[in-house]
Amino acid sequence: MPNILKDKVAVVTGAGNGIAKQIALLMGKEGAKVVANDLGCDVNGRGSSKDPADATVAEIKRAGGTAVASYEDVSQFDAGERIIKQAVDTYGKLDILVAVAGILRDRMVFNMSEEDWDAVIATHLKGTFNVVRPTSIIMRQQRSGRIITFTSGSGLNGNPGQANYGAAKAGIAGLTRVVARDLGKYGVTVNCISPGANTRMIAAIPQGPRPQGLQVTDAAAQFPGPEHIAPMVCFLASDAAANVNGQIFSVMGPRISLLSHPRPIKTMFKPGRWTVEELREFVPKTIAAELKKAAETAPQVPAQ
Template sequence: MMLKDKVAIITGAGRGIGRSTALLMAEHGAKVVVCDYGVSLDGSAPSSEPANAVVREIRERGGTAVAAVDDVGSFEAGQRIVQLALDSFGRLDCLIHVAGILRERMIFNMAEAEWDDVIRVHLKGGFNLLRFATPVMRQQRSGSIVLFTSRSGLRGAPGVPNYAAAKMGLVGLARSTAQAMAKYNVTVNCIVPVAFSRMTQRMAGPMIQAGLGAGEELGLPEDVAPLVVFLCSEAARHVTGQVYTSQGNKLALWSQPREIRTVYAEGRWTPQGIADIFESQLGQDELVRFK
C-alpha cells in the first residue's frame, strides 16, 4: 500500500495506460477520480461508459473512485475536475495526465483542426489541470504530478507533427512547473510509455503478423502503472523534473538537453565564418542524424 489515503486525479483513465494506472493506484490505497471523456482515438464520439466502467471495477475490488466524464481540453473542465476531487475526498495529492488523442498527418497536408485538437487535449489539457491543481498542492505543501509524453516528441516522428509538438511541450511544462513547485514539496515528472493499446495497435500489427505477441514486443499498459505509483509515493519525494521510459520490463532515464560543444568568434560571427568552422568545431557528429 504505497498510496494509502492519497487522492488522485487520473485523466484518460477509462482505457489503456490510464485505466491500468487507476486500478493500481486504487489497489495501493488511493481514492481515485477517474477522468475520461470516452472518445475514439481521433477525439470524436464522447461516451461516459469507459470512465463509469473503471469506477465500477475499482469499487468491485473494494477501492474508492468517482467518475469525471469531462473534456480535459476545456479550461473550465480543469477547474471542475479538481473541484470534484476536493468535494469528494477533501484533498488532492496526485495528478496524472494520461489523456490523449491521435490525428496522424504529414505536416504538408495537416488541417488546422488536426493541429488544434491534438495540442488542445495533450498540452492545453496539461495546463488546464495543473492550473487548478497547483494552488491546492501549494497550499497543502505536497503533491505529485505525472505527465505522459512520448518518444515521438523527444526524438521526432514524421507523421505526427501535432502530437510531437504537444508531447515536447508537456516536457517543458513539467520542467517549468517542477522548478516553480519544488519549494512547496510538489514533484512533476514525465513518463515515456511504450505499451500495446488502441493507440499503438497499428504499430503492433506487423509484429503480431510476425508471430510476436503484441504485449511481448511493446509491453502492456499494466507494465507502466507501477512507475506512476512509485513517482506518487513517499519513496519518490526527491524525484522531480525528470523523464523516464517504461516499456514492458524496461525502465530508463532520459538525459536533459544541454549544450555539448561551444565555439566563440573574435567579435561577431559572419555566415562565412560559421561555414569555415562548422564541420570541425560545431557540426552534428555523435548526434542522431535526421537526413
C-alpha cells in the same frame, strides 16, 4: 492489500483505457481514492461515452478500492477546474494528479489540417495545463503533492507524421520542467513519463516505417502491456519519491530509464562574433563534422 498510497486522493485523466486505466486500477489497489476521468472518445478524439470511466470505477470498487467517475473533456479549460473540484468535493483533498488523456490525428505536416493540429494540441498540451493549473493552486497552499505528466518518444526524438502530437508531447516535457521549478520549493514534485505500451493508440498509428525499424503491426504486438507503466507512476506519486522532481522517465515493459535533459555535446567558440564566412569554414569541420545529409539528419530514436 498493499498501501503505498493509503489515504491519498488521486485524479487520473484518460483513465477509461490503456495506460491510465492500469494506473487508476493500481492506485486503487494501493489505497488511493481515485477520480477516474475519461471523455470516452475514440482514438481520434471523436464522440463521447460514460462507459469507459464507469468501467474503470466499477473495476476499482470490485477490487475493494474507492473511486468516482468523471466524464469531463480535458481540452476545455473550465472542465479542468471541474475535475479537480470534484476530487476535493468528494474526498476532501487532492494529493496526486496523473495527466494521461490523449488522442492521435497523424498526418504528414503538408497534409495536416488546422483542425487536426488544434485538436491534438488542445487535448494533450492544453489538456495537461487545464488540470495542472487548478491542481497547482491546491498543492502550493497545502505544501505537498505529486503531479505526473505524459510525454512521448515522438516529442522527445521526433516521429514522422506526428507534427501535432510531437509538438504537444515536447510541450508537455517543457511544461513539466517549468512547473517542477515553480512548485518544487513548496514540496510538490512534477515528473513525466515517456511510455511504450500496446494500446489502441499504438495500434492506430498508420502503417509505415517506425522507430527502430519496426512496422506498426509489429510494433503494437511487440510493445509490452500497459500494466507495466503503472507501478513507476505509483512510486512517483508516493511519499517515497519526495526527492525526484523535474525528471523524465522512459518506461516500457520492465525497462525503466532516467532520460537526459538536452545538453551541449559539441561547442565552438571565439572571442567576439562569428562571421558567416567563418561559420561556413569551421562548422562543417567542427560541430557538424559527423552530421550526414539532410534526409538522414533527423534525430535517430535511441532504444529508450
